[in-house]
Amino acid sequence: IAGITQAPTSQILAAGRRMTLRCTQDMRHNAMYWYRQDLGLGLRLIHYSNTAGTTGKGEVPDGYSVSRANTDDFPLTLASAVPSQTSVYFCASSRGTQGDEQFFGPGTRLTVL
């Protein structure tokens, strides 16, 4: 693994189903983030983790949950998907939280029908 990876690349999901988006980084970064990107809108922060074992809510956390059991992995779970969660989801990581650049994964394109 080099950098930050996400899986799956894309997914079509029926409304009401549970889905976990995976994110793994091998840079030993402390902080990790989940964003969604919708046409015409800026990236919006869903959840973040400043260090392993801690998580926090971003701007649009409703309907999503995260965990950070170790440094490398930061999965995002949709407990019961709804069509408004159709979006491109980006995972990102940074060495620290104060002015460090964020490195982004390739994204997951999720469609909820």
Add this chain to the structure above:
Amino acid sequence: GQNIDQPTEMTATEGAIVQINCTYQTSGFNGLFWYQQHAGEAPTFLSYNVLDGLEEKGRFSSFLSRSKGYSYLLLKELQMKDSASYLCAAMDSNYQLIWGAGTKLIIKP
């Protein structure tokens, strides 16, 4: 509230110079980032300014005025590969990034 404003789209000619402006209003301020995003790809880091002034990095420069809540990204000697969206993001008092919707830059030969 927190807000980032940048133009939706700009067009420029190959070899020319273009300036993309960004104004921000955030609860506290801990710096201004610019990212480049090609269609269908992830954003990649271009620059970070926390102090007033101009930072130059090759063909790209970024300027910040904290008193005016204003930044710009200057791209020189434009190449076709510079066709992309350019994202402005301000870091607030909680060290979270507030993102603009992006400026789509179209380069014409």
